[in-house]
Amino acid sequence: MRLTIPEHEIMTPGHLACQGCGGALAMRYMLKVFGKDTMLSIPACCWAVIDGPFPYTSLNVPVFHTAFETAAIMASGIKAGLMVQGKDTTNVVAWAGDGGTFDIGIQAISGAAERNDDVTYIVYDNEAYMNTGIQRSSATPHGAWTTTTPVKHYKKGPKKNMAEIMAAHRIPYTATASVGYPEDFCKKLERAKNTKGFKFIHVLAPCPTGWKSDPRFTIKLAKLAVQTNYFPLYEIIDGIHYKQTVKVKERKPLKEYLKYQGRFKHLPEDQVQFLQDFVDENYELLRMKLE
Amino acid sequence: MKKTMMGNYAASWGAQLARVQVIAAYPITPQTLIVEKLSDIVADGELDAKFIKVESEHSAMAACIGASATGARAYTATSAQGLALMHEMLHWAGLARLPIVMANVNRAMAPGWSIWADQNDSLSQRDTGWMQIYASSAQEILDSTLIGYKVSEKVLLPTLISFDAFFLSHTMEVVDMPDIELVDKYLPPYKPDYKLDVNDPRSFGALTDEQYYYEFRYMMQKAMDEAVDIIKEAGKEYEKITGRLYDLIHPYRCEDADMILVTSGTIADTTNVAVDELRAEGKKVGNLRIRVIRPYPKKEILEVVKGVKKLAVIDRNISPGYSGIFSQELKSALYNEVDIPARSYIAGLGGRDVKIEDIKDIANDALKNDATNDLIWKGVKI
The missing domain is CATH 3.40.50.920 (Rossmann fold)
Structure with missing residues (x-):
């Protein structure tokens, strides 16, 4: 059997992530694929803490911690600085949470994407501002509890479709990924690494702390999100060529995914159905674009 | 070589003579001529630099910070609202101790919309850890850019060079451009002790508790204290190559x-x-x-x-x-x-x-x- 996930480790075990953190796992895979010739731009997000406090780091590659809304442009600035010094081969990765991507960072991402700066932007999406204590972001799904969308007025309205926004920039590579499908994630990382221009990977990273789920269910949830079509896995080349990379023969009911998460437990049946319909519609929209 | 030019172009020529390596800028009146000229200079291959045409001033400063952290010489220019939008990143550049040099055309803050001279924009940034120069001639803008990098790269603090909108930015004056050979001797390439380097991986700006943060501030103040004499020395050294003396x-x-x-x-x-x-x-x-x-x-x-x-x-x-x-x-x-x-x-x-x-x-x-x-x-x- 051929191993599709590199065996070597770059990230060290001394990081500060919570038990069952999807974001920590995502970083581990990313560094396995990207290797030592990589630099990171990390804005305010869980990873600003997970990396470890000064003077420690758990990452073993150069990291520049930056302001919330600047992950993309910081990566662009680093890349420009390296290129002008002849260090063209170094991979520069912006590594941000959903708040820093879907909300406060979207302007700088759009700018870097439009210029097609040669960097890889990876959002590890845990669907809320988890580092500050579980406040809603525009990546929070309809129906979810957060501390700013408490049960009596839970989040209404859909999650922003970031992959579509990025594809509309006609960037060379856009992909969704899940830590529940590491082979698929690693293949996409490899493709991003070998593509010139702006690359965007949206990886779903379950958060037991914010999702009110059991840490042992992180992988289960990351798989169920895909198997229910809540988070389909696909890639988009040049913003137009859509390819589903993990096919789901028979989608499971969304309930299967929701039931392991305390953040949805207040949802009445009609709202579960509303969310189910939304997921199905979204998938149908995607299906029409698949080649 | 003497040329007649507007203050803004003196800033552009200053950046070119300093051989800046990364420029990131966003247009704002009355700063635009500075970066238009630099855009030409880079496109014509007269300066070996990357010019990132960013989508905001906040990003302009962030890009300069990223580039400077890799050991590249970074430059930008702005004015008024643009400088205010950069505010967060001005602190970042200061505390990250990055020797970025920036021109700021002093322009009044809105509302009402005004594009005319006023120092409130830059003085509002007084406490961000940037050295601040107020120029009074086009010649001084050019000269201060070169002296600015010299000092910044020694004390590891960024420099802001401010000058009045229109009275300087758009007024023609005779400017003496020093020979590039002399400038190269005065201002050798930037070689920081610590930078983003894959062969020496470090984490910059990580979570810093009270055991360390206080001392970071102390060290920054020490650098400012030392900068007084370093500005004088850099001024005197500059006088040797140009005959023009600048002091604080x-x-x-x-x-x-x-x-x-x-x-x-x-x-x-x-x-x-x-x-x-x-x-x-x-x-x-x-x-x-x-x-x-x-x-x-x-x-x-x-x-x-x-x-x-x-x-x-x-x-x-x-x-x-x-x-x-x-x-x-x-x-x-x-x-x-x-x-x-x-x-x-x-x-x-x-x-x-x-x-x-x-x-x-x-x-x-x-x-x-x-x-x-x-x-x-x-x-x-x-």
């Missing part, structure tokens, strides 16, 4: 003065003319131009003003609720040191012209009034 303060006819006017920016140049005329009338008046406000040259200022009977400060800026900012700075420097009565004037906000006559009015008002006054509005119409 530029006194004019202050040696035997009874009263000294304290000024900055283009008002300072006009004040020199006013001083000559007042002297011709037998009034013993001098002009002390504050060129660098951070680090604050307290000792140097005291040396100049210590024997004087009276001071009059002219501010093209105001801290609403108190007074002009150069005035506040001066008085805090005098306190506990010397007892000299001072009168503080506001003039020229939003680009209102400050003429020789206006400055003579201010001087005459200060000469005949012995009472101190923190806030006198010169020429206010209501």
Whole structure:
């Protein structure tokens, strides 16, 4: 059997992530694929803490911690600085949470994407501002509890479709990924690494702390999100060529995914159905674009 | 080589002569000519640099920070609202101790929309850890860019070079461009001890608890303290190659003065003319131009003003609720040191012209009034 996930480790075990953190796992895979010739731009997000406090780091590659809304442009600035010094081969990765991507960072991402700066932007999406204590972001799904969308007025309205926004920039590579499908994630990382221009990977990273789920269910949830079509896995080349990379023969009911998460437990049946319909519609929209 | 050029182009040429490697900029009137020219220079291959045409000033500063952290020489230029939008990243550049140099065309903050001269934009950024220079000629803009990198790369603090909108940015002056061979000797390539390097992986700006943060601030202050002498040395070294001397303060006819006017920016140049005329009338008046406000040259200022009977400060800026900012700075420097009565004037906000006559009015008002006054509005119409 051929191993599709590199065996070597770059990230060290001394990081500060919570038990069952999807974001920590995502970083581990990313560094396995990207290797030592990589630099990171990390804005305010869980990873600003997970990396470890000064003077420690758990990452073993150069990291520049930056302001919330600047992950993309910081990566662009680093890349420009390296290129002008002849260090063209170094991979520069912006590594941000959903708040820093879907909300406060979207302007700088759009700018870097439009210029097609040669960097890889990876959002590890845990669907809320988890580092500050579980406040809603525009990546929070309809129906979810957060501390700013408490049960009596839970989040209404859909999650922003970031992959579509990025594809509309006609960037060379856009992909969704899940830590529940590491082979698929690693293949996409490899493709991003070998593509010139702006690359965007949206990886779903379950958060037991914010999702009110059991840490042992992180992988289960990351798989169920895909198997229910809540988070389909696909890639988009040049913003137009859509390819589903993990096919789901028979989608499971969304309930299967929701039931392991305390953040949805207040949802009445009609709202579960509303969310189910939304997921199905979204998938149908995607299906029409698949080649 | 001497050329006639606008102040803005003097900034562009300064950046070119400094061989900046990464430029990131966003357009704002009256800064646009600076980066348009640089865009040409880079496109023509006259400067080996990457120019990132960013989508905001916030991103312009962030890109400069990223580039500087890799060891590249980074440059940008902005004005007013643009500088205000950068505010968060100005702190970032300062605390990350990155030697970025930036030109800022001093323009009034909105509303109402104004594109004219006013120092409130840059003085609002006083506490971000940037060294701040206020230029009074196009020549000084070019020269300060080169001296700025020299000093910044030594003390690891960024430099902001401010100059008045239109009075300098769009006014043609004769500018002497130093030979690139001389500049290269004066300003060798930037070689930081620590940078983003895959062969020496480090984490920059990580979570820092109170065991360390306090000392970071202390070290930053130490660097500012040291910068005073380093600015002087860099100025003297620059004089050797160009014959032009720059210091933190530029006194004019202050040696035997009874009263000294304290000024900055283009008002300072006009004040020199006013001083000559007042002297011709037998009034013993001098002009002390504050060129660098951070680090604050307290000792140097005291040396100049210590024997004087009276001071009059002219501010093209105001801290609403108190007074002009150069005035506040001066008085805090005098306190506990010397007892000299001072009168503080506001003039020229939003680009209102400050003429020789206006400055003579201010001087005459200060000469005949012995009472101190923190806030006198010169020429206010209501």
